[in-house]
Amino acid sequence: MLQIKNLTVKVSNKTILKDFNLTIKDGEIHALLGENGSGKSTICSAILNHPDYQKTSGKILFDNKDITNLSTDKISLMGIYLLAQNPLAIEGVNNIELLRSALSSKGEKINIFTLNKEINSVLKEIKLDSNFVSRDVNVGASGGERKKTEMLHLFMLKPKFIILDEIDSGLDIDSLKIVISSLKKYIKKYNPSILIITHQMKLLNALNPDYVHVIKDQNIKMSGDLEIAKKIEKTGFNETFKVSEND
Ligand code: ADP
Ligand code: MG
Numbered sequence: 001m002l003q004i005k006n007l008t009v010k011v012s013n014k015t016i017l018k019d020f021n022l023t024i025k026d027g028e029i030h031a032l033l034g035e036n037g038s039g040k041s042t043i044c045s046a047i048l049n050h051p052d053y054q055k056t057s058g059k060i061l062f063d064n065k066d067i068t069n070l071s072t073d074k075i076s077l078m079g080i081y082l083l084a085q086n087p088l089a090i091e092g093v094n095n096i097e098l099l100r101s102a103l104s105s106k107g108e109k110i111n112i113f114t115l116n117k118e119i120n121s122v123l124k125e126i127k128l129d130s131n132f133v134s135r136d137v138n139v140g141a142s143g144g145e146r147k148k149t150e151m152l153h154l155f156m157l158k159p160k161f162i163i164l165d166e167i168d169s170g171l172d173i174d175s176l177k178i179v180i181s182s183l184k185k186y187i188k189k190y191n192p193s194i195l196i197i198t199h200q201m202k203l204l205n206a207l208n209p210d211y212v213h214v215i216k217d218q219n220i221k222m223s224g225d226l227e228i229a230k231k232i233e234k235t236g237f238n239e240t241f242k243v244s245e246n247d
Helices: 040-047 072-077 095-105 112-125 143-157 173-190 201-207 226-246
Strands: 002-011 014-024 029-033 053-062 080-083 090-094 161-165 193-197 211-216 219-224
Touching: 002 040, 014 040, 014 053, 014 193, 014 219, 029 040, 029 201, 029 226, 040 053, 040 080, 040 161, 040 193, 072 080, 080 143, 090 095, 095 112, 095 143, 112 143, 143 173, 173 201, 193 201, 201 226, 211 226, 219 226
Parallel strands: 029 193, 029 211, 080 161, 161 193
Antiparallel strands: 002 014, 002 053, 211 219
């Protein structure tokens, strides 16, 4: 479904990723680990074609279509959804308006009463106050509330490819539990492909990724199963790489 081939990405003229390769098939869950600043969020922004992230070589295919230089709104309409590491506040646009317009651009015309009802049932599930329906997107919201708002948008828009960039950051233990159980429900119901970035073992264990990859020095240097994440959790990135070099 998603193929990243030999991608090089620059930010303000500095190369962050070089010859980056990753293929994620339908229904697969891939986890991406790597030290702070290794380029994990950069690959997310590059997939969505954020203008700050310049692709100087390589390409990205989604459902066999070249999306390397497609506009972000078109990429999102194809069914890729990014739950961002730092979700932005949008003053003057509330959640129900945002969702109504996003759904309508997907060709789904839902009347406001049905939409309100659906949003409320998701809010209840993720334990977010019902006033979030009409609150401006993320304005005055805490870190955890922003992550939950991302979950609300996810459940309403039902993308087939989800990128979760450190969804656990800002969440307290109870909220993390709620997010995990909602994500598990989503996976069971819609069988999406997922690219998840996190170092939180609880989340990794719960989602049980098919593959775990580690970025180091501009691209993926190690791939395997959850054992890699367990090793990193125990001994850190450097030790894990040292051991694998000696294998
Ligand atoms: P990670 O998500 O793995 O912690 P990032 O992908 O956010 O790392 O960042 C990788 C590197 O690129 C970092 O050195 C960061 O400072 C730099 N970087 C990312 N985005 C920008 C930006 N918009 N402007 C300048 N530098 C950036
Ligand atoms: Mg990041």
